[in-house]
Amino acid sequence: MRSFLRTSLLLLAVLIALTVYLPRRYGAPYPAQPGPTFDNAVRSRVTNILGEHHIEVALIGDSALEQGVDAQALSTALGKSSYTIAVPGSTSAFWYLILKNIILEADPRPDAVILLYRDTILTLSDFHVNGGYVAELDQFATAREDVLLERAYLNFMNPLEKWALAYFPLYSSRQRLADKADYYARNLLPVLFLPCKGDCLDRAHAIVFHVDNVAPAFQEKALVEEEEFLFTPRAMDFEGQAGRSFLPEIIRLARENGIRLILAHERTLLFPAAGAEPKALQEYKRALASYLKANDVTRLDFSYDPRLPEDYFADVLHMNETGKAAFTQMLAEALLPLLP
Amino acid sequence: MVFTSYDFLVFFLIVFILYWLARRRQWQNLILLAASYVFYGWVHPWYAVLLGLSTLADYGLALGLARDRTRARRYVTLSLLLNLGALGLFKYYNFFSEGLVAALTGLGLQADALLARVLLPAGLSFYTLKKLAYILDVARGELEPTRDLVGFSLFVAFFPQVTAGPIDRAQKLLPQIQSERAWKAENFYFAWPLIVMGFFKKVVIADTIRVAVDRVYSLKEPTIFLLAAATLGFTLQILADFSAYTDLARAVARLFGFETSENFRSPYLSLTPTDFWNRWHITLSTWLRDYIFFPLRRALLRARWPRWLTDAVPPLGTMFLSGLWHGAGWTFAVWGLFYGALIVVYQAIGMGGAWKPANKVTQFLAWLVMFTFIAASFAVFRAPTLEWLFTVVTHGSLTGSVDYQTLAVVTLSMTAFYAAPLILKMLMDRYLSPASFWHDLYYAGATVAMLAYLNSSSPDFIYFQF
Numbered sequence: 001m002r003s004f005l006r007t008s009l010l011l012l013a014v015l016i017a018l019t020v021y022l023p024r025r026y027g028a029p030y031p032a033q034p035g036p037t038f039d040n041a042v043r044s045r046v047t048n049i050l051g052e053h054h055i056e057v058a059l060i061g062d063s064a065l066e067q068g069v070d071a072q073a074l075s076t077a078l079g080k081s082s083y084t085i086a087v088p089g090s091t092s093a094f095w096y097l098i099l100k101n102i103i104l105e106a107d108p109r110p111d112a113v114i115l116l117y118r119d120t121i122l123t124l125s126d127f128h129v130n131g132g133y134v135a136e137l138d139q140f141a142t143a144r145e146d147v148l149l150e151r152a153y154l155n156f157m158n159p160l161e162k163w164a165l166a167y168f169p170l171y172s173s174r175q176r177l178a179d180k181a182d183y184y185a186r187n188l189l190p191v192l193f194l195p196c197k198g199d200c201l202d203r204a205h206a207i208v209f210h211v212d213n214v215a216p217a218f219q220e221k222a223l224v225e226e227e228e229f230l231f232t233p234r235a236m237d238f239e240g241q242a243g244r245s246f247l248p249e250i251i252r253l254a255r256e257n258g259i260r261l262i263l264a265h266e267r268t269l270l271f272p273a274a275g276a277e278p279k280a281l282q283e284y285k286r287a288l289a290s291y292l293k294a295n296d297v298t299r300l301d302f303s304y305d306p307r308l309p310e311d312y313f314a315d316v317l318h319m320n321e322t323g324k325a326a327f328t329q330m331l332a333e334a335l336l337p338l339l340p
Numbered sequence: 341m342v343f344t345s346y347d348f349l350v351f352f353l354i355v356f357i358l359y360w361l362a363r364r365r366q367w368q369n370l371i372l373l374a375a376s377y378v379f380y381g382w383v384h385p386w387y388a389v390l391l392g393l394s395t396l397a398d399y400g401l402a403l404g405l406a407r408d409r410t411r412a413r414r415y416v417t418l419s420l421l422l423n424l425g426a427l428g429l430f431k432y433y434n435f436f437s438e439g440l441v442a443a444l445t446g447l448g449l450q451a452d453a454l455l456a457r458v459l460l461p462a463g464l465s466f467y468t469l470k471k472l473a474y475i476l477d478v479a480r481g482e483l484e485p486t487r488d489l490v491g492f493s494l495f496v497a498f499f500p501q502v503t504a505g506p507i508d509r510a511q512k513l514l515p516q517i518q519s520e521r522a523w524k525a526e527n528f529y530f531a532w533p534l535i536v537m538g539f540f541k542k543v544v545i546a547d548t549i550r551v552a553v554d555r556v557y558s559l560k561e562p563t564i565f566l567l568a569a570a571t572l573g574f575t576l577q578i579l580a581d582f583s584a585y586t587d588l589a590r591a592v593a594r595l596f597g598f599e600t601s602e603n604f605r606s607p608y609l610s611l612t613p614t615d616f617w618n619r620w621h622i623t624l625s626t627w628l629r630d631y632i633f634f635p636l637r638r639a640l641l642r643a644r645w646p647r648w649l650t651d652a653v654p655p656l657g658t659m660f661l662s663g664l665w666h667g668a669g670w671t672f673a674v675w676g677l678f679y680g681a682l683i684v685v686y687q688a689i690g691m692g693g694a695w696k697p698a699n700k701v702t703q704f705l706a707w708l709v710m711f712t713f714i715a716a717s718f719a720v721f722r723a724p725t726l727e728w729l730f731t732v733v734t735h736g737s738l739t740g741s742v743d744y745q746t747l748a749v750v751t752l753s754m755t756a757f758y759a760a761p762l763i764l765k766m767l768m769d770r771y772l773s774p775a776s777f778w779h780d781l782y783y784a785g786a787t788v789a790m791l792a793y794l795n796s797s798s799p800d801f802i803y804f805q806f
């Protein structure tokens with residue numbers, strides 16, 4: 001009992017000290033706003049390109065878009081200037097920010113936005129928004145992103161976590177503290193034995209763990225494991241997720257700003273055929289289709305298109321050069337009658 | 341449900357309050373049993389159905405066995421078939437699921453690996469061994485089968501142990517389940533240091549070093565130096581992860597008034613392979629010793645096999661099965677055989693179970709050699725395939741470019757950094773009195789570090805997959 005009391009007192013003293021020190025050290029308000037903080041800087045390069053080149057069709061998506069659509073070939077086939085904004089690992093939170101802070105800020109704005117998605121990703125608002133993705137999101141976010149905070153973070157926090165983030169600076173500063181400890185952990189021996197630290201270590205890390213050096217089987221496994229998040233019971237519950245997701249906001253922003261929004265379901269190899277999908281996913285897709293129809297949003301479905309066979313793919317999600325050429329052509333054919 | 345999750349915190353608080361409000365043992369057992377099934381079936385309710393059915397089967401078989409001893413062999417065989425059949429089927433599912441998917445697709449039926457993977461229930465290996473020990477002990481006449489269905493079901497499904505042990509025997513748990521339990525403050529004083537250390541080891545050490553280790557083991561061809569550094573990292577990770585789970589499991593059990601077994605006693609200080617298995621995953625080691633090693637050795641002696649075979653086959657066979665218990669794959673089988681061979685060789689050179697070093701230098705050398713073997717064995721255990729490991733070791737570069745050397749030093753650096761608190765704790769436990777102020781300071785520091793590293797979604801414990 002004595003030991004427990006002594007530990008509790010020590011812990012209390014340290015926590016009080018940290019509660020006073022950490023907000024000052026990091027210039028954070030107390031109580032803090034739960035969820036990550038973003039700065040006001042938004043990557044403006046793309047906005048400038050959209051405006052300067054009078055881009056008429058903007059495509060948004062993740063690495064599947066990057067490796068699946070050739071913007072130049074698409075422009076030629078459509079007879080309209082098009083531009084792809086592909087952010088690897090991006091999800092609906094990113095796409096919402098890209099539409100709001102990049103596309104709508106362009107002058108002139110594109111006439112149409114094509115959003116390439118798969119399965120339940122459009123309504124899964126907490127997918128790829130934590131950890132390293134916060135810094136990525138920050139590149140598209142302004143300092144005040146209430147919708148983003150609510151739909152990607154606050155909706156998924158339990159009451160204890162919200163309380164801890166607001167009133168417990170040790171918890172709200174944990175990422176910074178863990179990064180600092182990680183820095184010391186990584187540099188402990190290099191400072192003694194190597195002539196380099198900091199950037200030099202980052203460079204070595206980037207070279208050794210470059211995607212070309214990673215075993216293909218591991219990449220495939222990692223991809224599939226990551227995708228499993230899209231097929232949890234929660235993810236496949238359209239009614240439960242849609243209202244709290246970024247999809248209604250994306251539709252609203254496009255409609256209110258006179259932009260034609262077209263959603264294109266990309267082809268993947270996660271399931272061999274539509275019939276092999278979980279029943280809940282099939283129901284989800286039906287519900288999504290009805291929802292989009294009710295909101296007058298056009299949906300293109302390439303998910304099991306036989307014109308895109310397995311040998312057009314580099315892995316379960318990404319196409320190879322042959323697939324890219326074929327899909328670009330198919331997308332153009334599908335878009336032609338839809339675009340003014 | 342994972343011990344380090346918010347779901348578990350809420351679940352635990354509800355069960356804890358209800359449990360101690362219900363003062364009668366029968367009610368307490370019912371509450372714990374219901375809680376155990378909720379805990380186990382949290383993600384996939386059918387896991388709980390499988391657990392319930394297999395529990396009922398063994399409950400009935402044990403009673404039948406005790407009623408009719410003349411048919412003991414038949415009952416035991418049936419239980420072995422049921423338990424090992426289920427274990428074999430689910431354990432090796434991944435092994436043949438790809439072939440199954442291909443065959444079904446060939447027949448025009450649709451199947452996919454995403455769905456198939458859901459079918460593997462966590463903890464099956466652990467509760468299967470618990471039930472088998474019960475049946476075998478009843479068959480040997482060392483244990484009277486219980487008629488208390490709730491008690492037996494709770495023994496099998498007891499939620500602090502159901503997913504990753506410790507694999508406690510009925511002789512230890514059933515008497516506790518069947519006796520009155522009243523709240524004692526000592527339970528809490530015993531549990532809290534384990535909770536602090538469990539969270540600290542899992543959240544701060546295991547989950548952090550895991551990232552560095554996983555990256556190296558995902559490379560096509562790491563250098564030998566980089567692989568060695570990552571293997572040391574994994575050696576730290578697996579001990580921190582598994583002992584963290586055991587600490588939390590023991591602490592949670594104690595908060596409900598149960599004493600459960602210790603599973604680790606500084607295993608990396610072992611001097612011989614036998615010593616290692618007396619300190620590492622102790623409840624599994626004793627299970628293997630009592631139900632495989634000794635019976636096998638006795639059978640071979642009775643059959644008058646040559647001495648060298650009666651010395652060699654039991655450790656090789658036992659450790660091979662231990663490897664297979666950990667997973668379906670050649671890496672696990674070779675890992676087990678490696679330890680079997682080590683035990684045989686150590687025994688042959690006079691360094692068997694009873695060996696003691698003559699002096700400090702011998703002790704240090706024995707430790708160094710054994711630690712090298714332990715780390716090397718974990719390279720086999722962690723490798724994605726044997727072929728990958730063989731290629732890296734035989735064809736890979738020793739140190740590689742400056743970038744590879746740098747990364748190896750960084751990995752070693754991280755391992756040293758995160759191993760330091762465990763080494764410090766071990767020294768404190770050895771040289772300081774348990775009432776020392778330094779222990780309290782350590783626990784306070786560990787709690788602060790744990791809060792700083794806490795993530796809302798921490799990964800599962802490694803041993804869940806076995």
